[in-house]
Amino acid sequence: MSEIALEAVGLVRRIEGAISHTLVNGIDLAVDKGEFVAITGPSGSGKSSLLYLLGLLDAPSEGEVIICGQPTSKLSENERAKVRLTRCGFVFQFHFLLPEFTSLDNVLLPMRAAGRLSEREMRERGLELLASLGLKDHANKRPNQLSGGQRQRVAIARALSNRPEIIVADEPTGALDTTSTEQVFAILREIADQGRTVVVVTHDPALAARADRRMHIVDGKVHQTLAGRGQAELEAAAPTET
Amino acid sequence: MASNLLLDIAWTHVTTRVRQTLVGMAGVAMGVGFTIMMAGLMQGSQIDFLRQLVDTMPHVTVQDERRTAPPQPADQEYGAVQMSNVANVNARPGIRYPESVMASLRSWIPGDVAPSVKTTAIIDHGGRIGVTLVGIDPRQEIKVSKLASQMREGQITDLSRAPNAIIIGQALAEKLAVKPGNTVALIGGEGTEISSTVAGIFRSGLKRVDEGQIYALIGTAQVMMGQNGIINELRLRLNDPLSAENIASEVEGQTGYKSVSWEEANSDLLSSFAVRDFIVLTVMGAMLLTSSFATYNIISTITNEKRQDIAIMKSLGMRESSVRRIFIIEAAIIGVVGILFGWIMGYLLCYSWSQITIYNTLTGTTVPISIYYSPMHYIVAGGISLLSCTGAAFFPARKATRVHPVEIIRGAS
Numbered sequence: 001m002s003e004i005a006l007e008a009v010g011l012v013r014r015i016e017g018a019i020s021h022t023l024v025n026g027i028d029l030a031v032d033k034g035e036f037v038a039i040t041g042p043s044g045s046g047k048s049s050l051l052y053l054l055g056l057l058d059a060p061s062e063g064e065v066i067i068c069g070q071p072t073s074k075l076s077e078n079e080r081a082k083v084r085l086t087r088c089g090f091v092f093q094f095h096f097l098l099p100e101f102t103s104l105d106n107v108l109l110p111m112r113a114a115g116r117l118s119e120r121e122m123r124e125r126g127l128e129l130l131a132s133l134g135l136k137d138h139a140n141k142r143p144n145q146l147s148g149g150q151r152q153r154v155a156i157a158r159a160l161s162n163r164p165e166i167i168v169a170d171e172p173t174g175a176l177d178t179t180s181t182e183q184v185f186a187i188l189r190e191i192a193d194q195g196r197t198v199v200v201v202t203h204d205p206a207l208a209a210r211a212d213r214r215m216h217i218v219d220g221k222v223h224q225t226l227a228g229r230g231q232a233e234l235e236a237a238a239p240t241e242t
Numbered sequence: 243m244a245s246n247l248l249l250d251i252a253w254t255h256v257t258t259r260v261r262q263t264l265v266g267m268a269g270v271a272m273g274v275g276f277t278i279m280m281a282g283l284m285q286g287s288q289i290d291f292l293r294q295l296v297d298t299m300p301h302v303t304v305q306d307e308r309r310t311a312p313p314q315p316a317d318q319e320y321g322a323v324q325m326s327n328v329a330n331v332n333a334r335p336g337i338r339y340p341e342s343v344m345a346s347l348r349s350w351i352p353g354d355v356a357p358s359v360k361t362t363a364i365i366d367h368g369g370r371i372g373v374t375l376v377g378i379d380p381r382q383e384i385k386v387s388k389l390a391s392q393m394r395e396g397q398i399t400d401l402s403r404a405p406n407a408i409i410i411g412q413a414l415a416e417k418l419a420v421k422p423g424n425t426v427a428l429i430g431g432e433g434t435e436i437s438s439t440v441a442g443i444f445r446s447g448l449k450r451v452d453e454g455q456i457y458a459l460i461g462t463a464q465v466m467m468g469q470n471g472i473i474n475e476l477r478l479r480l481n482d483p484l485s486a487e488n489i490a491s492e493v494e495g496q497t498g499y500k501s502v503s504w505e506e507a508n509s510d511l512l513s514s515f516a517v518r519d520f521i522v523l524t525v526m527g528a529m530l531l532t533s534s535f536a537t538y539n540i541i542s543t544i545t546n547e548k549r550q551d552i553a554i555m556k557s558l559g560m561r562e563s564s565v566r567r568i569f570i571i572e573a574a575i576i577g578v579v580g581i582l583f584g585w586i587m588g589y590l591l592c593y594s595w596s597q598i599t600i601y602n603t604l605t606g607t608t609v610p611i612s613i614y615y616s617p618m619h620y621i622v623a624g625g626i627s628l629l630s631c632t633g634a635a636f637f638p639a640r641k642a643t644r645v646h647p648v649e650i651i652r653g654a655s
Contacts, residue, residue, distance in 0.1 A: 048652070057557055058648050078561050085559025092651060096554040100254045110558050112247040158558075170651075 004066075005165050005197040006031040006054060011063035013049050013220075023049035024060070025220035031199060033165070036192035038211035039201045046220035047201045048170050054199060055088050055168035056080045068165055085114055089159030091169040095151035097143040103130060103154045104139040110161045129157040133187060149180025156187055167191055169200040173207065185210065248564060252571035255544055266540040267580040270631060273533025274584025274623045277526045279591035281619040284522045286612035288515060295511075296504055297388045298446040300477035301353070301486040303507070304493055305500045306337045336472035343497055344476060351489060353480035356382035357473040359463035365456070366427040366435075367418045374455045375408075375428075377463025386479035389444060389457065396422045396442025401459050407441035408462075411452030415443045430466030438462075530623065533580075534630035537573050541635040545569055545642035552642055553650030566636075566643045573635030574628065581624040588620065 006029075013024040023046045031037050041047045052058040054065060056072055059080075064073045067087055072080060084090075089110075097106045107126040111117055117125070130139050133153040143151050152172060159167055169188060173181035185207050192198040192212070200211065208214045216224040256263045314325040337343060340357050347355045359377035364370050380398045384390045390398045394412055400422075401407045408428065410420070420426060420440050428438045438458070446452055464470055478493070480486055486503035494501040505512060545552070555565050596613045 052648050055557075057651075058646075081556070081559045081561050083559075084557065088559075090557055092554075096550065096651070098251075098551055098554070100258045109247070109555075113558065113560050113564075 003033045004030050005033040005035070005068055006199065007064075007066040008050075008054060009064045009066070011050070011053055011065065012061045013046075013053055013058065014061040022220055024053060026063070027217075027220070027222055029054075029215070029222070031166075031197050033197055034192060034195045035213065036189060036198045036211045037200070038208035038214045039199065039217060040203070040205065040208045040214060041217035041223070045217045047217045049220070050217065051168055051170050051199065051201050055090060055166075056084050057090075085110060086162055087164050087166060089162070089164040089167045091152070091155050091159050091167065091172045093171040093174040095143065095148075095155040097151060097154055097158070099143050102140045102142055103135060103146065103157075106143070106154055107157045107161050110158060114162050126157070126161065129160055130154070133157050134183075147180070148176055149183055152176060152180065152184055153187065156184065156191075160191070164196070166197045166199070169198065171201055171203065173202065173204065181207070248568050248571055252568045252575060255548070255568070256572050256575050259540075259544065262540050262543065263576060266536045266576040267583060269533045269536030270577055270580025270627055271583035271587055273530045274581050274627050275587030275591055277529050277623040277627075278585070278588025278619045279595065280522060280526055280529075281623070282588075282592040282613045282615060283595060283611070284518070285616070285619075286614035288518075289614050290612035294447045295508060296483045298392075298448050298451055299504055299507065300386055301480045301483050301504050302478035302490045302493060303502045304337065304343075304476035304478070304497060305502065306335055306474040307500050308498065309494075309500050335469060336474045337476060337497075337499060340473035340476065346496070347476070347478070347493065351478060351480065351493070352482065352485070353478060354382075354385040355476055355478045356386040357460065358383075358475045358477050359460050359467060359472060360475045361463055361467040362431055363456070363466050364429040365414075365418065366429055367420065370429075371414070371417070372454075373410075373414070375430075375463055375466055376455060376457050377460040378457055379460055383457075383477075386477045388446075392444040392446050394443050394445050398442070398457075400441035401457065404439040404441055406436050406438040406462050407458065408438045409442040409444055409457040410440060411455060412443050412445040413449065413452040414454070414456070415440070417453070428466065430468065432466075432468035434466055434468060436462075436465065526623070527626070530626045531630055533627065534634040537576055537631040538634035538638065540576065541569050541573050542638040544572065545638045549642060549645065549650050552645070553647035556643070556647045557651065562643045566639045569639035569642070570632050570635050573631045577628045577631030580631075581627050584627070585620050585624065588623070 008027055008029040011024055011027045011029070012022065015021045015023060025046070027050060039047045039050060049058070053060050056065065056067070060073065064071055066072065067083060070083070072083060075083065097103075098109070101109070104123070104126050107129055108122050111122045111125065127136070127139060130136055133156060135150060135153055135157065138146060138150060138154075143154070146154065152175075156172075159169075167188070172188070173184050176184060181204070188198050188200060189210060198211075200208075202208050212227070214226045215222055216226070311328070314328055316323045317325050344355050344357065357379060361375050361377075362372060363375040364372050378389075378401075380401050384398060389409075393409070396409065398409065401409060406428070408426075410418075415421070418426065422440050422442055424440050425437050426440065427435060429435045444452075444457075458466075460473070464472055467474075478489070480489060483504065487505050490501040490503035490506065493499075552565055556562065592613045592615065595611050597610065599608045599610050601608050
């Protein structure tokens, strides 16, 4: 039986004001450990809003987000920050690296904030992560000395640095060229294959098709859920009953 | 949250914005430096003036009068009776049994006491000039006043060497155009007129004393007053001038005579010092506050530029308070370095001022400007500056870190 890493129950995000606007409208979702889920949909459909709710960057108006079995709706802002720091890794469309710091320093940032490892252990893990993403020679470079793809890989290394159970990525290839897009998606796929849960928002249907599951969002609701390539391959490989 | 991380980020921010950081530090340094200079100058001149004042006059003066009219027998006998406008026609001037009072005071006051007779007189020397005549015992006077060291010509003991000798202030001597050995006519309150020899000239540095006070032997003053054997003032000099107020109060309680400390005698002057201190403190506070605006501007600029970084740090899981602390640390770095430079600048400014000499019209000498060096000036200026710097950083930092990260990330995307 598969283990649920991330669950959303009746998730609603409403913007109150003179004109109320519902961004996410009653979404239920359960993502297994090691599953790669792609969220697609047109602009303004609420896919990024859903992602921010799942990653605890934003708080729902109604409903509950359960991360690794832990309900989060009643957590304080500081407790939510701690869950983000230790259980979630974020990758955004833009790398959002701190420009004055080197690649390695940026990767070390979440580890230093968590304060669970010694300086030596952090450096070892940081260098290991950069090396695994092909950035061994770029550890001491600042973001402005790297290409777009390299920066995004540093951002992925930073997201992985505290070994979170869940990686949340908001259009991580949106600002990249084709080659870098391929690289980043391959990395995310590999992360999922290693047992981490990956939830990605993307506009690219071809890339979404390579996820285990694809959720199409329209007007803040799940319009359609499709099996991605990974799931299709599994189904094809499974023995058929006669 | 590891404080090293916050310090590293703060340090990186301030060191990568060298020009802004230097401007901020210069603002703090100037505020602190000029504050120290002003404090040193103001307190130096004040202490110098008070030192002259304390040196010139007795620390406590016991006078032959009472603060309130003595109660009338009828007042004491009958509660319903209230007496007013009663002239005590039989009251004898002078302190009763002055030798006994002095002996008693010498037994417990930390200092010494000397008798004197204080009266008014007129010097008739071509023109008439009213003066305060103080009759003293030269042997005892040297224990309670600095008159001996203030003598410019002659000595205090010369009072005993000529009949009806007087010692006068230098300003008065110049006004009268007299020198030691010259004689002047002295007219007392009772119309008594004597011929006095100028035995010496002193300079206290206080204009009202140098122009309006003369010294004679006690006997001469008693003659001028027309009261043989009278002692109407006891002059106390204390080891600690700052204890004068307490001692005066105790002496008054013991003797019943009005005892005036030098602080009370100059209360109008000291209250003007208090007003001056308040004005100076306000100006210094304003200087330090103004210098903190430089820090406010810098932190505001940095927080505005770093909105995206703030959002990303919060999204990574750093607490709002931790992110806010980064900017407060930045202000503290700017403040601390600025304060260190301000201390050096303050010292150099004070030193430069102390090298300037001015002509003192009272003493007739050229003296350096008095500067008071006190570690307290440095501590207070530094402390207030650090507080105002971190305070100035707190508000822009709080405003910036309160922004929801999603708003920034969406904006950037």
